[in-house]
Amino acid sequence: MDDKENIKININQNPIYDDTQNIYHHIHNIKVSVNEKSIEKQKAENNIFNINKYFAAAILSVFIYVACALTAQVQLADIITIEVPLTILLSLLLTYLMLSNHVKEGYCGYTIVAILLFFVNPSYTFIVLVTELSQAIIDCTVKIFTNKHDFSVFNEEKHNLSKSDHIINFLHRIKYHLLLSVIFFVTFTLFSYFYPSVFQSLIIPAYQGMQEGVQSGTVELATTPLFINNFSVAFRMFISGICLSIPNIYLLIYNGLLIGFTGSQLPISYFLSFTVPHGILELTAVMLAGGAGFKVTQAILNLFNGLTLRKEISFSKFMVVSLKMILDSIVIMVVVFVLLMIAAYVEANLTIPIGRTLLGI
Structure with missing residues (x-):
């Protein structure tokens, strides 16, 4: 011891x-x-x-x-x-x-x-x-x-995922872009419906022009013209992501105001009967296009972020991530294309008969 x-x-x-x-x-x-x-x-x-x-x-x-x-x-x-x-x-x-x-x-x-x-x-x-x-x-x-589910140079991409996992991950990546688009569109639709006097000076010229176009036949209720008109708006929303989505936000707000104001000027049963059949698909496509535009903006801002951090992380990694974000927005636009095709066909051929049937005209 x-x-x-x-x-x-x-x-x-x-x-x-x-x-x-x-x-x-x-x-x-x-x-x-x-x-x-x-x-x-x-x-x-x-x-x-x-x-x-x-x-x-x-x-x-x-x-x-x-x-x-x-x-x-x-x-x-x-x-x-x-x-x-x-x-x-x-x-x-x-x-x-x-x-x-x-x-x-x-x-x-x-x-x-x-x-x-x-x-x-x-x-x-x-x-x-x-x-x-x-x-x-x-x-x-x-x-x-x-969003931890989105593409990032700081997150490792998961491989060997099933198709359902890829779809779920895709929805997680775009959910906030779509939610932001829905917030802009739906909120200003409600604003215009409940407060039409606030926005009438802004909306009445377009509203009257739309009415005159339908009455004079300038606005043709056929599948192809309707689709071209609607998809051109959706495509502008998508492309405007390059301009930090400022035109995208304007189009979401303006279309929401126009829909809400139109609804406030007509009997609600009449408005819904002649809007809902094609409007469900058409308005969904508009909000999806808005989300695609916001996704493009995120990709552009990611590139700018890469310019500031290029000494710490390779700029090529930021380019790859931005391309993946743009690919997500293109996938959304494919869905928009399909929805607007169906909506144009329904509006040209089915909306008026369905509306008249519902109203008993």
């Missing part, structure tokens, strides 16, 4: 042992310091992201509301007094709920408040819906660029 104790004492007193312990503690302190710095850096980045989200939501809400108000020919002085501060306040509150992981509660709460306010003061309902729309646009945009 004495020998063993002497050996332990000798080892502990050995200068090499002391140096080893010092080195270990030094390395451990470095690791702790690095971890603390990385945590602090992550917190700083999260704070900057959150602040940017507050600013983005507020600015977008004000921009949409002011644009709609000016379209309705409301004086700018009247907008600034109450509506703009209220829009900013509601926007900041909703952003706070989103960042506090109360996403469902935030959206559901604002929707309920909007419905209740509609029976009291519809103009305040419009403000609530604008803030909700802005937040949804920002959330979808963020999810598009943080």
